[in-house]
Amino acid sequence: MPERGIFYLCAMVKEDVLALVDQGLMLPLMEEFYTIQGEGFHKGTAAYFIRVGGCDVGCHWCDVKESWNAETHPPTGIDHIVTNAAKYSDTIVITGGEPLTWDMGPLTDALKAKNLKTHIETSGAYPLSGTWDWICLSPKKNKLPEGIIYEKAHELKMIVYNKHDFIFAEEQAAKTNKDCILYLQPEWSVRDKVVPWIVEYVMQNPKWKVSLQTHKYLNIP
Numbered sequence: 719m720p721e722r723g724i725f726y727l728c729a730m731v732k733e734d735v736l737a738l739v740d741q742g743l744m745l746p747l748m749e750e751f752y753t754i755q756g757e758g759f760h761k762g763t764a765a766y767f768i769r770v771g772g773c774d775v776g777c778h779w780c781d782v783k784e785s786w787n788a789e790t791h792p793p794t795g796i797d798h799i800v801t802n803a804a805k806y807s808d809t810i811v812i813t814g815g816e817p818l819t820w821d822m823g824p825l826t827d828a829l830k831a832k833n834l835k836t837h838i839e840t841s842g843a844y845p846l847s848g849t850w851d852w853i854c855l856s857p858k859k860n861k862l863p864e865g866i867i868y869e870k871a872h873e874l875k876m877i878v879y880n881k882h883d884f885i886f887a888e889e890q891a892a893k894t895n896k897d898c899i900l901y902l903q904p905e906w907s908v909r910d911k912v913v914p915w916i917v918e919y920v921m922q923n924p925k926w927k928v929s930l931q932t933h934k935y936l937n938i939p
């Protein structure tokens with residue numbers, strides 16, 4: 719029966735796609751855009767962003783909750799992602815969602831093969847995979863980072879939503895390497911309240927720097 723044949727074909731294709739996602743050869747792609755890095759050390763620098771779907775960390779203030787369900791984002795071959803990204807910039811920021819949900823090895827190998835710089839925005843909730851020129855670690859209380867990412871992170875970007883977040887920020891900073899650059903970034907919805915706290919804290923504790931989501935002030939992606 720032809721219907722039966724099509725059913726088996728679809729089932730096989732879906733399994734194959736899941737296997738490729740499992741190997742990091744395909745990734746659920748939510749969006750990609752050329753913009754200015756708005757946050758942290760590289761703020762103000764043009765970069766191509768690749769937003770990979772899938773995150774189960776569950777930050778209640780997350781500004782990209784549409785990314786969470788990986789099934790709503792089409793599995794996309796990494797060759798396609800890389801060929802496109804290379805047209806725009808020599809610096810590629812991989813974000814999400816939580817990119818370390820997936821094996822970042824194949825994607826970053828393919829980006830490096832084209833001499834592109836690889837940057838990641840991650841909560842560190844899952845083991846570090848991939849080869850990175852820049853790691854921005856932004857730990858979350860719900861699902862703490864584990865392992866070598868504290869040694870590898872170039873910047874630590876702690877989000878401040880309430881006063882306890884300063885204590886959490888210090889706990890996380892104590893786990894990082896000595897060269898890691900430390901940032902406090904206001905949670906966007908409460909920025910008017912927390913910015914004065916952050917300013918005062920940074921003046922009292924100058925090992926920290928302020929990071930703002932400057933792209934939101936510039937009205938760019």
Ligand SMILES: C[S@@+](CC[C@H](N)C(=O)[O-])C[C@H]1O[C@@H](n2cnc3c(N)ncnc32)[C@H](O)[C@@H]1O
Pocket residue numbers: 773779780781782813814815816817839840841842855856875877903904905906907931
């Ligand atoms: C959307 S997350 C994706 C990458 C990864 N899941 C993570 O949390 O690092 C990108 C960056 O935005 C920050 N972020 C998310 N929602 C925010 C908000 N409402 N205000 C300020 N920063 C936020 C995160 O802490 C992270 O540094």
Ligand SMILES: Nc1nc2[nH]cc(C(=O)O)c2c(=O)[nH]1
Pocket residue numbers: 753754755756757813814839933938939
């Ligand atoms: N311009 C711009 N800069 C960013 N830096 C980190 C972002 C992210 O969502 O990971 C982001 C973003 O979404 N847009």
Ligand code: SF4
Pocket residue numbers: 773774775776777780781782783785814815816841858
């Ligand atoms: S870890 Fe990142 S993507 Fe996931 S909920 Fe938190 S801020 Fe959003």
Ligand SMILES: [Mg+2]
Pocket residue numbers: 781782
């Ligand atoms: Mg963002």
